[in-house]
Amino acid sequence: MDFSGFEFSQxxxxxxxxxxxxFGYKYEQGINWKKEDEEEYYKSLKxxxxxxxxxxxxxxxxxxxNFSGDKKYEKFSKWLERVKNVVPIYKDREYLTEYGLSIKIDEESRLNVKYDLAIIYRESGVLCIDIWDWKTENRKINYNDLEKRMQTIVYMSVAYEIIPKIYGKNNEKVRVxxxxxxxxxxxEPIEIxxxxxxxxxxxNKINNLIKEIKKSDFKDKNLNSCKxxxxxxLCNQKNINDIAYEEY
Incomplete structure (x- = not known):
């Protein structure tokens, strides 16, 4: 695979x-489509x-x-009020919505992130960076899963490395x-x-994973994720349901 100009993401x-x-199907061959049996998933995503x-x-x-009276969005007003309560707006802080950053990995590729909300401010002389991510899925999330997520690893690493160079001073302390x-x-939010x-x-995890990707021929597959x-x-020439999957 030619990684010239390739933009990695979480x-x-x-x-x-x-x-x-x-990965090979999606990013090497450019194949992508929706699963017919997951209409509710895509509705939830929208x-x-x-x-x-x-x-x-x-x-x-x-x-x-105003979303009052609209059953489809009846939760939005309640959710937004909760967001307002946990993330108050202060005049001395900068609120960056859908904030995108890009970091150079090597001569041919970059790593991109986009934060739902980044808040930049100083507290007792320390540069503080708060990254916020809104989750609306129906499954309840927990701290242990979130701490290990690739999203957490990538988002916090890039914020720690790049944002102080934009808003801070050389070698100053930073809290992310x-x-x-x-x-x-x-x-209350889950704080990491x-x-x-x-x-x-x-x-190191990110760099090693990118090196592994660049060396891969994308032939290995994880059978645990097939179903x-x-x-x-496309991959197995048949639809793998629970019973067929166990046999496979």
């Missing part, structure tokens, strides 16, 4: 970790995108509109924290703290 890295062959847009408008000081907030289930040791470990994969019929 989704791309996570896809390879899930299954190298799936629902989440619309709520993210609502939050973006609020933190950008743009009117969010990431908050996952799921308004359907929580009144960060430090220099975590950054070094995460940086949940949109490529299972």
């Amino acid at each position: 989704n791309a890295l996570n896809t390879f970790k899930t299954c190298p062959k799936k 629902y989440g995108v619309e709520f993210h847009l609502m939050c973006e408008r609020y933190f950008s000081n743009i009117p969010v509109g 924290r990431m908050y996952y907030y799921q308004p359907e289930y929580y009144l 703290k960060y430090n220099e040791e975590k950054f070094k470990n995460d940086k 949940f994969c949109e490529f299972n019929m």
Whole structure:
């Protein structure tokens, strides 16, 4: 695969970790389609995108509109009020919505991130960076899963490395924290703290994974993920249900 100009993301890295062959289908061959039997999943995804847009408008000081009386979005007003309570707006802080960053990996590729919300401010002379991510899925998330997620590893690593170069001073102390907030289930966000040791470990994980991807022929596949994969019929020449999967 030619990686000239390739832009890695947490989704791309996570896809390879899930299954190298799936990465090959999506990013080498450019194959991508929806699973016919997961209509509700895509409806939920669209629902989440619309709520993210609502939050973006609020933190950008743009009117969010009135959703009262609309059953499809009846939760939005309640969710937004919860977001307002956990993320108050202060005049001395900068609120960056849908904030994108890109870091150079090597001469041919980059690593990109986009934060739902990044808040930059100083507290007792320390540069503080709060990364917020809104979660609207129906399954309740928990701290242990989130701390190990590729999203957490990539988002916090890039924030720790790049944002101080934009908003800080040379070699100054920086505090980075990431908050996952799921308004359907929580009144308080799940907070993940960060430090220099975590950054070094995460940086090595990311670099090693990218090196592994660039050396791969994308032929290996993870059988544990087949029955949940949109490529299972293309990859295995049949649809793998629970019984057939166990036999396979």
